[in-house]
Amino acid sequence: MVKVTPADNNALPEERQQRILSRLRSDGRVVAAELALAFEVSEDSIRRDLRELAAQGLCKRVYGGALLPAVTLTPLKQRRTEHSARKEALARKAVSLVQAGQTLLIDAGTTNAAIAAALPREAGLTVITNAPHIAQLLLDREGFEVLLIGGRIDTAIGGTVGAQAVEQVRRVRADLCFPGACAIDAAHGLWGFDSEEALFKRAMIEASDETVVVATDDKLGAVAAHQVSELSRVQHLVVEHSADRAARTAFTSRGVAVHRAEATAG
Amino acid sequence: MVKVTPADNNALPEERQQRILSRLRSDGRVVAAELALAFEVSEDSIRRDLRELAAQGLCKRVYGGALLPAVTLTPLKQRRTEHSARKEALARKAVSLVQAGQTLLIDAGTTNAAIAAALPREAGLTVITNAPHIAQLLLDREGFEVLLIGGRIDTAIGGTVGAQAVEQVRRVRADLCFPGACAIDAAHGLWGFDSEEALFKRAMIEASDETVVVATDDKLGAVAAHQVSELSRVQHLVVEHSADRAARTAFTSRGVAVHRAEATAG
DNA sequence: CTCGTTGTTGCATGTTGTTGCACGTTTCAA
DNA sequence: TTGAAACGTGCAACAACATGCAACAACGAG
Numbered sequence: 117m118v119k120v121t122p123a124d125n126n127a128l129p130e131e132r133q134q135r136i137l138s139r140l141r142s143d144g145r146v147v148a149a150e151l152a153l154a155f156e157v158s159e160d161s162i163r164r165d166l167r168e169l170a171a172q173g174l175c176k177r178v179y180g181g182a183l184l185p186a187v188t189l190t191p192l193k194q195r196r197t198e199h200s201a202r203k204e205a206l207a208r209k210a211v212s213l214v215q216a217g218q219t220l221l222i223d224a225g226t227t228n229a230a231i232a233a234a235l236p237r238e239a240g241l242t243v244i245t246n247a248p249h250i251a252q253l254l255l256d257r258e259g260f261e262v263l264l265i266g267g268r269i270d271t272a273i274g275g276t277v278g279a280q281a282v283e284q285v286r287r288v289r290a291d292l293c294f295p296g297a298c299a300i301d302a303a304h305g306l307w308g309f310d311s312e313e314a315l316f317k318r319a320m321i322e323a324s325d326e327t328v329v330v331a332t333d334d335k336l337g338a339v340a341a342h343q344v345s346e347l348s349r350v351q352h353l354v355v356e357h358s359a360d361r362a363a364r365t366a367f368t369s370r371g372v373a374v375h376r377a378e379a380t381a382g
Numbered sequence: 383m384v385k386v387t388p389a390d391n392n393a394l395p396e397e398r399q400q401r402i403l404s405r406l407r408s409d410g411r412v413v414a415a416e417l418a419l420a421f422e423v424s425e426d427s428i429r430r431d432l433r434e435l436a437a438q439g440l441c442k443r444v445y446g447g448a449l450l451p452a453v454t455l456t457p458l459k460q461r462r463t464e465h466s467a468r469k470e471a472l473a474r475k476a477v478s479l480v481q482a483g484q485t486l487l488i489d490a491g492t493t494n495a496a497i498a499a500a501l502p503r504e505a506g507l508t509v510i511t512n513a514p515h516i517a518q519l520l521l522d523r524e525g526f527e528v529l530l531i532g533g534r535i536d537t538a539i540g541g542t543v544g545a546q547a548v549e550q551v552r553r554v555r556a557d558l559c560f561p562g563a564c565a566i567d568a569a570h571g572l573w574g575f576d577s578e579e580a581l582f583k584r585a586m587i588e589a590s591d592e593t594v595v596v597a598t599d600d601k602l603g604a605v606a607a608h609q610v611s612e613l614s615r616v617q618h619l620v621v622e623h624s625a626d627r628a629a630r631t632a633f634t635s636r637g638v639a640v641h642r643a644e645a646t647a648g
Numbered sequence: 649c650t651c652g653t654t655g656t657t658g659c660a661t662g663t664t665g666t667t668g669c670a671c672g673t674t675t676c677a678a
Numbered sequence: 679t680t681g682a683a684a685c686g687t688g689c690a691a692c693a694a695c696a697t698g699c700a701a702c703a704a705c706g707a708g
Contacts, residue, residue, distance in 0.1 A: 129656065145397055148694080158658055163695070178396035179665060179694065248514035248521070248530060255514070255537060264514060264542050266532025266550050271521060276530050284532050284546075395666065414684080424668050429685070445675060445684065 127155060133165045140175055140184060147181040201380040202332065202356055203227055207234040209377040210294070210330045210354045216240055218291040221320050222250055224275025225296030227330055229253065235260070244288055246316070247275035263288065270312070277316040285319040293324035297331045299338035302366035305347040307340035314342035321345050328352040336363045347372065391422045398423070399431045406441055406450060407483045407506040413447040439504070450482040450506070468598065468622060469493055471643040473500040476560070476596045476620045479641070482506055484557040487586050488516055490541025491562030493596055495519065501526070510554055512582070513541035529554065536578070543582040551585040559590035563597045565604035568632035571613040573606035580608035587611050594618040602629045613638065 127135060132155055140146050148166065152159040166182045169175045175182040207230035214220065216239040222228050224247035232250045235241060237259040245251055246265035254260040265284050267276035295317040299307040306329060308314035321327050327350045336359060353372045355364060357379040364374050393401060398421050406412050414432065418425040432448045435441045441448040473496035480486065482505040488494050490513035498516045501507060503525035511517055512531035520526040531550050533542035561583040565573040572595060574580035587593045593616045602625060619638050621630060623645040630640050 145394060147394065159694080160659080160696095161657065164656090167696095178394050180394040183394070183397060183400075246530075248517035251514035251535060252518050255535065255540060258537065262535040262537075264512075264530060264532045264535055266530045266542075266547075269517060269521065269528040269530055271524065271528075274521065276532075280550075281532075425684085426669080426686095427667060430666085433686095 129161075129165075132157075133169060136162075136165055137169060137174055140182060145181060145183050146175075149180075151181075202377075203230045204234070205377040205380050206330055206332065206354055206356060207231045209375050210328060211235055213328055213352055213354075213375070214239075214241070214292060218242070219244065219289070221245075221285070221288070221290040221293035221324050223247070223294055223296040223317060223320060224250070224273050227332065228294050228296050231294060231330065233257075244285075244290060245275070246277070246281055246285075249274060270310075273310070273313060277310075277312045281316055282319045285316070285323050288323055290324040291326065293320045293327050294330060295320050295327065295344065297329045297335050299335050299340040300329055300331050300347075300350075300353070301337055302347060302363070302370055304343065306344040306350060307338070308342045308344050309340050311342050314344045317344040321349050326351045328354065330354040332356060333359055336360065390420050393421060395431075399435060402428075402431055403435060403440055403506075406448060410483060411447060411449050412441075415446075417447075452482070467646040468643075469496040470500070471646050472596055472598065472620055472622060473497045475641050475643040476594060477501055479594055479618055479620075480505075480507070480558060484508070485510065485555070487511075487551070487554070487556040487559035487590050489513070489560055489562040489583060489586060490516070490539050493598065494560055494562050497560060497596065499523075510551075510556060511541070512543070512547055512551075515540060536576075539576070539579060543576075543578045548582055548585045551582070551589050554589055556590040557592065559586045559593050560596060561586050561593065561610065563595045563601050565601050565606040566595055566597050566613075566616075566619070567603055567605050568613060568629075568636055570605060570609065572610040572616060573604070574608045574610050575606050577608050580610045583610040587615050592617045594620060596620040598622060599625055602626065603632075 136146060136151060148159050148162045151162045155162070166175060166177055170177045170182065173185055176185045203226065206227060210231050211234045214235065219242040222232055222243055222245045224245070229247070229250055232243065232245070232253055235243070235254070237257060242261040242263065243254055244263040244265065248269070251262050251264050254262050265276050265281050267278050267280035267284070269275065270277050295306065297306060298309045301307070306317070308317055321344070329350050329352070331353065333356050336355065347370055350372055352375060353367050354375045354377065357377050359376065364376070368374050390401065402412060402417060414425050414428045417428045421428070432441060432443055436443045436448065439451055442451045469492065472493060476497050477500045480501065485508040488498055488509055488511045490511070494513070495516055498509065498511070498519055501509070501520070503523060508527040508529065509516070509520055510529040510531065512533070514535070517528050517530050520528050531542050531547050533544050533547035533550070535541065536543050561572065563572060564575045567573070572583070574583055587610070595616050595618070597619065599622050602621065613636055616638055618641060619633050620641045620643065623643050625642065630642070634640050
């Protein structure tokens with residue numbers, strides 16, 4: 117059985133590659149011959165597409181078609197070591213929104229790990245997180261009440277997502293939540309790369325009184341595949357010092373309090 | 383009964399190998415003739431697949447099909463770790479009880495962290511743990527399926543205990559469990575220092591087919607405040623090389639398989 | 649409008665990977 | 679010991695592949 121989207125037959129080359137990727141992500145595999153039939157191009161062109169996608173690490177070519185790339189696409193450990201000054205500046209500004217005695221819901225992610233590391237000790241904070249790395253970090257520093265969200269860990273995310281995690285988040289209540297931002301756009305709100313991830317972030321936001329989105333420049337105005345929530349559920353946005361002025365006012369005019377991090381030394 | 387995924391019949395060659403591996407991991411064994419039928423290829427092709435998988439150490443070929451490979455101990459790499467040589471020796475012996483494809487329930491604790499660090503990669507192991515430190519350790523090494531037990535983290539224990547954690551453990555099933563031992567006594571069984579901790583360990587044992595207690599010398603024959611379980615629920619006991627002979631036979635005579643770690647170099 | 653450039657496409661070429669079969673060998677159980 | 683089933687190997691047929699090339703459309707500069 118071969119799915120044929122109405123417009124598959126006359127797609128632009130780049131558009132065709134996107135559609136191939138989309139099929140790959142939903143089915144886990146694509147067959148060159150089937151794609152050639154669906155897009156009405158020769159298998160040679162399909163092979164060229166797959167070659168390019170593979171060069172970008174977006175698929176793994178195999179005899180007859182392509183599969184999803186091996187899960188080891190995750191240099192998570194490596195990413196974590198990037199203690200960039202920019203993320204620390206963002207984290208310092210984000211932490212200024214936290215008040216003593218509050219309960220925080222902190223998502224997985226390197227930016228959020230920086231925030232957790234910047235939290236004040238001895239402020240009687242309770243932190244709920246789905247990331248073992250963040251939990252560990254806070255345990256080492258002592259002085260925090262830490263609650264762990266259980267479930268299956270997604271290695272690409274570095275934390276738990278999925279039904280079990282969502283169910284647990286629904287049973288807690290937080291003052292502030294820090295959903296990791298994959299993309300945020302003034303018109304369409306907050307976005308995630310992965311479906312499960314987006315559902316989890318949404319649950320986080322619904323379990324919190326206020327939401328703080330901390331976004332590096334590359335995430336501003338971007339849009340990803342799965343919507344997490346409307347912008348109206350976001351009360352605070354923390355951006356880098358270098359963030360575009362127009363982008364900042366776009367959020368401010370929609371009722372989001374925009375906080376600008378200090379300029380970094382470097 | 384032979385499971386047949388809808389698309390098994392026309393899988394790409396490499397995809398077919400992945401599916402074979404997947405079957406192997408879930409069933410523990412595969413039969414060449416069945417695979418040939420399911421994938422609609424000749425047994426020759428299946429044999430070629432199994433040969434390749436075996437060459438990568440991902441399966442063990444036997445007459446008629448293939449089995450999961452025997453667990454190969456991780457080469458003793460002299461990495462700088464906080465674990466003492468004694469704990470590493472204990473961990474190596476404990477890991478030898480693990481078979482490829484199994485699901486393990488691992489409690490918090492430094493000894494258990496050493497065990498987690500000694501687990502073989504690429505053996506298709508699923509690890510369920512209540513300790514963020516252990517989860518983090520396995521995520522960094524990659525190649526493991528990790529499930530996190532959520533709940534409030536007890537800072538003294540370094541992992542989650544309490545009602546929520548117990549509830550989650552009740553919903554999983556493991557082949558082997560490693561409850562951290564506070565004290566173990568031939569007459570009275572396994573003991574914990576803390577009430578909540580003991581309840582959690584009991585839940586772990588009840589969720590597992592077999593229980594392995596790994597005990598340093600100081601814990602042998604000791605008794606603590608809260609009983610975790612009778613000795614009858616413990617199938618394996620791993621002790622140090624230096625463990626008292628009388629203490630060892632006391633456990634052996636009660637039906638517990640006692641495994642003695644190698645003598646440490648230092 | 650014309651021309652050159654660029655990018656895409658399909659085709660022809662030779663190469664590589666995969667498959668099933670034949671044949672001789674090994675394994676296992678009766 | 680014997681026979682059937684499973685196995686390894688070599689081989690030929692075939693499908694998928696990479697590469698080079700020419701045709702063609704889209705596009706911008708002159």
